[in-house]
Amino acid sequence: MPLDALRTPLHALHLSRGARMVPFAGYAMPVQYPDGLLKEHLHTRAQAGLFDVSHMGQIQLIPRTGSLVDAAHALETLLPIDVLGLAPGRQRYGLLLDATGGIRDDLMVAQCGDTLVLVVNAANKVADEAYLRAHLTGICEIVVLPRALLALQGPRAEAALARLAPEVAAMRFMDVRAIDLAGLPALVSRSGYTGEDGFEISVAEDRAEALAEALLSDDTVRLIGLGARDSLRLEAGLCLHGADIDAGTDPVEAGLSWAISAVRRRGGAREGGFPGAERILDALAEGPARRRVGLRTEGAAPVRAGAALFAEQAGDEAIGRITSGGFGPSLGAPIAMGYMPIGLTQPGTRVFAEVRGRRLPLVVNGLPFVPAGFKRA
Amino acid sequence: MLRFTDEHEWLAREGDVATVGITTHAAEQLGDLVFIELPKVGARLVKGEAAAVVESVKAASDVYAPVSGEVTEVNEAAVADPALVGGDPQGAGWLYRLRLDDPSALDGLMDEAAYAAFPK
Known part of the structure; x- marks a missing residue:
């Protein structure tokens, strides 16, 4: 330590x-x-x-005008979600994007009446705070709780x-x-x-x-x-920032299009206006070239993050890579996530991962691996 | 004769054959094991090269050959149930046996008292 x-x-x-x-x-x-x-x-x-x-960051945004609408508007310039429409006592998952549409961080935004409270990843909290201060200081007081x-x-x-x-x-x-x-x-x-x-x-x-x-x-x-x-x-098929999503992945290929609110999409009341909007709205319209998928191994050996993926047992050209991989205790079997060309993302598609110099067969699996138990109703 | 390496393996020698496994300390550090890959019977192992792989939920770890020799037997029960290695690493959770190129190669390794004192 x-x-x-x-x-x-x-x-x-x-x-x-x-x-x-x-x-x-x-x-x-x-x-x-x-x-x-x-x-x-x-x-x-x-x-x-x-x-x-x-260890996670808890960051409060306090609107200087006293009006939460101002803070919500300001935060919408950094995130492709509907912050204005967030009802008091509700929270929403959001993605902090960079100018190319890459994912700086993923976070929760809670509407707490007169302030917004963000929960951000531990590894990014210092950078996130600086980023928020650089962009929002005129409108919000930013307090690390x-x-x-x-x-x-x-x-x-x-x-x-x-x-x-x-x-x-x-x-x-x-x-x-x-x-x-x-x-x-x-x-x-x-x-x-x-x-x-x-x-x-x-x-x-x-x-x-x-x-x-x-x-x-x-x-x-x-x-x-x-x-x-x-x-x-x-x-649960949830992304880890720094592994499954990062500055080199966009929300559409990451399978996180649901985190782009309807009002921020083309034709929406507040279309675009977030970093990388043009690229991401294009990707939404055209569909991504690659996408994050779940993978299960045919054998008992786990496949780890970083392993290259191949369409064939022999071919030279890697088609993607594993971004998270290990063992799923509830399934009693290895599981992984990774990026694959869009043509190979159908569940049941067989691909290969290189592990210790050998190509091990994997099958594309729907996400999540284990059904969610959220209390939605 | 029981010997230990600074890579946290143990060897028990009988004549020119040694049984090899990971130490209790190594098993505790690895946590719950979910997959084990052992060398094939007949494979030649060279001291210092990867001989086996033990994988926990979180990570894969190589187990290096502590001495050179030819694999004579592997613990199929441990392959079928990797938890055996975590539960009894210095007994039923042994990994493989090899015929030693040089039985005296074990002389330079730690005995039980030296390994107990070895910083971990």
Whole structure:
């Protein structure tokens, strides 16, 4: 562990629970606890997992005019989503784009009444803050919130959190509420990164441990490390920025066209007006040349990120590459995601990945690998 | 005779055949194993070259041949159930056996006490 690794407010809790700590995005983070990744993953799918995601960035945009419309308009110049139309107490997934339509970061935007609150990736939070300051400072005060973030995920998450605050049971997927949890003021969203129903809970740093202990006192709730967080999101077909999406991929080829709101598309009321708009609206109209797909191996050997993909067992020309790959504990089999030429993206298409000098057969699979358990209704 | 390498493998020698596996420390570091690839019986292994692959959910790791020799047997039970290696790495989770080119090659490796003291 680097000596200057940052610590989350739950550092002492992780150590006391036997976590193995690893460096991640400048932080010392728990990769797994004594149960191990497989059990942690399966526990989250069956019961409820508690994740420390305090390394993520929480950034508040406060409109200088006092009118949220101004902040929403300003943020729409950076993201291809409908921020103006976001109702109070709702959040939306968004992509920060660069001038060529590449993806700088992916994030959540929550409409919190008189402010917007963004949750951004840990590895990008410093760059995101600088980018937001460079573009929005005239219109918004930009405040990096010194708060912890806990994710409670899984089919028992609602019952476990409702013990502290019964009103969370009434929340739907992507709702956001300011709620008192056992006397602790918290900002709760019904969202996550596992494909399960669940919540993300933002609390003051000095109350994070008390909240974690209160949640862990429910015997359906266990601490889950970053290792299982990654296998859970991969099974759910969710992108990891820096792996599946980055400045070299655009939203259309990444299969994230749903994150381009109708009002920002051609013919929409606020068409374009975001970085890379021309290219991305063209790509939406014409369709992409390549697309992100799910892949399952025919054999038992996992295929990892970086592996080159080939149409044939023999040919020289790589047609794509794996961007995330590993083992899906809920499927008991290796799974991966990668980019393929559009003609080879139909489920059932057979391709090959080069692993240790050999070509291993893979089959294109629809995403997600494991159906989502979101509470939409 | 039990010997250990600084790559966290163990070797148990009987005559000119050694059984090879990964140490308990290595298994703990790797975490839950989900896939194992072993050399073919009859393959020649050269000291320092990749002999096997063990894969956890997160990552693939090479296991290097600690000494040179010819593979005489592999642990098919561990291939069928990689969890065997994580659960009992220095027993039922052995990886392969090889006929040593030079049985004295093990003399330079660590014994149990030296490996216990080896920084991990």
